[in-house]
Amino acid sequence: METNEEMVEVYRRLWLARHHDLLVEDWKLKGKILGSMQTTVGQEAIGIGAGAALRKDDFIMSTHRNRSHMIGKGADIYKMAAEILGKKTGCAKGKAGQMLLVDGEVGALGGCGIVGGGTTVAAGYAMGFKIQKTDRVALTYFGEGASSEGSTHEAMNFASAKKYPVIFLCENNGYCLTVAQMEVTSVKDIADRAQGYGMPGVIVDGTDVMAVYEATKAAVERARRGDGPSLIEAKTWRWGGSDVGDKNEYYPEQYWKDAKNNDPIIKFEKVLIEKLILTESQAKAIEKQTKETIDDAYSQAGKDPESGADEFWSNVWAV
Amino acid sequence: MEKRKITYREAVNQALHEEMERDEKVICFGEDVASYQGVFKVTEGLLSKFGNDRCFDTPIAESAIVGTAVGAAVTGLRPVIEIMFMDWIGLTVDCLVNQASMMHYLWDGAVTVPMVLRTQGGAGSSGCCHHTKSMEAWLYHIPHMKIVMPSTPYDAKGLLKASIRDNNPVVFIEQKLLYATTGEVPADEYLIDIGTADVKKEGSDVTIVAISKMVQEALEASNELEKEGISSEVVDPRTLKPLDMETIGNSVRKTGKVLIVNEAFRTGSVASDIGIQIQEECFDYLDAPILRVTAPDVQPPYAKSLENLWLPGKDTIKEKVKELVSK
Numbered sequence: 001m002e003t004n005e006e007m008v009e010v011y012r013r014l015w016l017a018r019h020h021d022l023l024v025e026d027w028k029l030k031g032k033i034l035g036s037m038q039t040t041v042g043q044e045a046i047g048i049g050a051g052a053a054l055r056k057d058d059f060i061m062s063t064h065r066n067r068s069h070m071i072g073k074g075a076d077i078y079k080m081a082a083e084i085l086g087k088k089t090g091c092a093k094g095k096a097g098q099m100l101l102v103d104g105e106v107g108a109l110g111g112c113g114i115v116g117g118g119t120t121v122a123a124g125y126a127m128g129f130k131i132q133k134t135d136r137v138a139l140t141y142f143g144e145g146a147s148s149e150g151s152t153h154e155a156m157n158f159a160s161a162k163k164y165p166v167i168f169l170c171e172n173n174g175y176c177l178t179v180a181q182m183e184v185t186s187v188k189d190i191a192d193r194a195q196g197y198g199m200p201g202v203i204v205d206g207t208d209v210m211a212v213y214e215a216t217k218a219a220v221e222r223a224r225r226g227d228g229p230s231l232i233e234a235k236t237w238r239w240g241g242s243d244v245g246d247k248n249e250y251y252p253e254q255y256w257k258d259a260k261n262n263d264p265i266i267k268f269e270k271v272l273i274e275k276l277i278l279t280e281s282q283a284k285a286i287e288k289q290t291k292e293t294i295d296d297a298y299s300q301a302g303k304d305p306e307s308g309a310d311e312f313w314s315n316v317w318a319v
Numbered sequence: 320m321e322k323r324k325i326t327y328r329e330a331v332n333q334a335l336h337e338e339m340e341r342d343e344k345v346i347c348f349g350e351d352v353a354s355y356q357g358v359f360k361v362t363e364g365l366l367s368k369f370g371n372d373r374c375f376d377t378p379i380a381e382s383a384i385v386g387t388a389v390g391a392a393v394t395g396l397r398p399v400i401e402i403m404f405m406d407w408i409g410l411t412v413d414c415l416v417n418q419a420s421m422m423h424y425l426w427d428g429a430v431t432v433p434m435v436l437r438t439q440g441g442a443g444s445s446g447c448c449h450h451t452k453s454m455e456a457w458l459y460h461i462p463h464m465k466i467v468m469p470s471t472p473y474d475a476k477g478l479l480k481a482s483i484r485d486n487n488p489v490v491f492i493e494q495k496l497l498y499a500t501t502g503e504v505p506a507d508e509y510l511i512d513i514g515t516a517d518v519k520k521e522g523s524d525v526t527i528v529a530i531s532k533m534v535q536e537a538l539e540a541s542n543e544l545e546k547e548g549i550s551s552e553v554v555d556p557r558t559l560k561p562l563d564m565e566t567i568g569n570s571v572r573k574t575g576k577v578l579i580v581n582e583a584f585r586t587g588s589v590a591s592d593i594g595i596q597i598q599e600e601c602f603d604y605l606d607a608p609i610l611r612v613t614a615p616d617v618q619p620p621y622a623k624s625l626e627n628l629w630l631p632g633k634d635t636i637k638e639k640v641k642e643l644v645s646k
């Protein structure tokens with residue numbers, strides 16, 4: 001985010017992510033989307049900010065709560081919409097659905113329904129990049145819940161011992177499904193774990209897109225230099241609960257208050273307007289235009305054909 | 320005897336309540352099982368009745384959930400743990416195959432490991448490959464470990480109670496689409512012996528051995544086939560290990576033809592193994608090759624149109640039964 005244009009693009013992507021997930025939440029509640037659905041509403045600054053610090057040829061490994069990560073990496077909106085609607089025009093022709101979204105063109109590889117399942121694989125992306133002597137990096141998102149999985153610990157130790165170029169980006173929204181973090185986690189700050197694995201660990205405000213961008217940029221530079229992995233903990237709030245339909249009865253009132261006082265989009269909009277990068281009406285126009293992009297993608301994709309036997313039997317084996 | 324109609328979910332829940340009341344050594348833990356009472360509400364009421372020492376939430380750490388259960392079982396507790404979706408069972412398999420199932424035998428009786436791992440599987444809700452699969456075959460391969468896979472509320476309750484009282488590691492596999500199904504259950508306490516199959520419907524032309532939710536599909540198929548003049552017997556093993564080959568064999572010796580239905584990947588499935596056991600024990604009685612209805616060796620896809628191609632069910636069962644009858 002060195003130029004005004006880049007900052008405006010980040011702002012636009014924040015809104016794309018917001019409108020996208022508000023729409024899928026609505027459609028899911030209306031029964032127009034199948035399966036279980038997690039939204040990134042409230043957490044957009046993380047995927048969008050970190051994505052802006054990556055190159056197109058870098059890889060990300062995402063989670064079940066993945067849309068802002070995908071949009072931040074530049075994934076195709078239409079193909080995502082069609083995938084979520086289970087259509088032939090989707091990024092995986094309807095095979096993968098919302099939880100396993102993918103866009104190989106931009107290194108968004110990809111969603112993951114196994115909590116903690118992505119951290120080791122991302123370390124492997126980084127292994128591949130290092131052994132093949134590129135300066136590409138991998139970034140893996142994971143929740144504070146996923147930080148309890150053995151795989152996450154194994155990935156961090158392995159990657160750090162071998163100085164693999166990978167960034168471990170923990171989105172800490174305070175809840176592991178319905179269980180509060182401190183009931184099942186030994187530390188309040190996941191960043192503290194970095195010390196045990198011999199890598200830098202920093203905490204950032206995960207609702208401040210600039211802060212996420214800066215922290216990621218520093219970690220990416222370190223990784224590209226060959227100095228190995230970093231852990232970033234982005235503190236955030238999960239507005240949509242664990243799954244769409246979750247009534248969030250377990251959130252204390254204060255959680256909601258803090259969440260609503262830390263809307264990442266409002267925060268960034270303020271910065272852009274103060275710095276005279278956008279006027280209020282320009283900001284409004286962007287918001288409106290992103291909503292149209294999402295609405296159009298979904299209404300158009302909704303009319304696309306479904307996959308059938310040909311797609312079902314395609315790519316069973318690699319040739 | 321007085322009977323009550325309850326759901327499969329309630330049946331499992333009642334078994335947990337009754338066993339925890341009966342024996343204070345029974346404890347229950349897993350992800351979201353305590354305050355939230357389970358994502359399928361199977362552990363409803365346990366925390367409030369038995370307190371946080373006996374029902375508690377764990378970190379998201381499946382291998383440690385199983386490992387701690389094994390350790391606690393050795394000290395004399397009887398843990399009943401939950402792995403929310405069977406798709407993640409791979410994270411626990413090392414501990415099951417190299418610790419839980421090994422100790423009593425290779426340490427020659429020095430310890431027992433009385434624990435129950437509850438989990439659930441099954442497709443049909445667009446869960447895609449991380450929330451859909453039935454991986455019982457992986458566990459079936461492990462010696463010294465019992466596997467129960469009930470299809471009705473009656474079976475679920477009686478078998479879970481028996482599993483909790485068993486002194487071996489038991490894996491108890493529920494089915495997400497069965498939770499809301501109902502059935503009659505005695506008001507009085509009862510147990511079902513692990514290792515006993517149940518003939519769910521009698522018939523004479525073909526034996527259909529069906530597992531878990533596929534029992535329902537087989538019964539529907541069987542009822543429809545009856546109208547076409549084909550009589551089929553539906554046998555529900557209920558326990559995969561030990562497998563009640565006596566009941567299955569008796570049915571096969573009567574009909575001479577057998578179809579095995581298992582919602583799981585085809586290769587290396589439990590269906591394949593039941594087939595070979597039938598072949599070994601009933602070869603002289605078979606009038607046709609043993610056939611299987613399974614899912615294909617393809618990861619379960621998300622879209623409804625694709626998941627329907629993956630999921631075995633009533634129509635394929637009817638087709639295969641007809642194929643057998645025509646031989």
Ligand SMILES: Cc1ncc(C[n+]2csc(CCOP(=O)(O)OP(=O)(O)O)c2C)c(N)n1
Nearest residue numbers: 065113114115143144145146175176177407
């Ligand atoms: C291996 C595995 N265990 C458990 C789950 C069930 N599950 C899905 S999301 C979730 C909570 C994850 O918490 P966190 O990593 O903090 O991410 P968040 O949902 O808060 O974004 C759990 C337990 C799963 N999908 N995979």
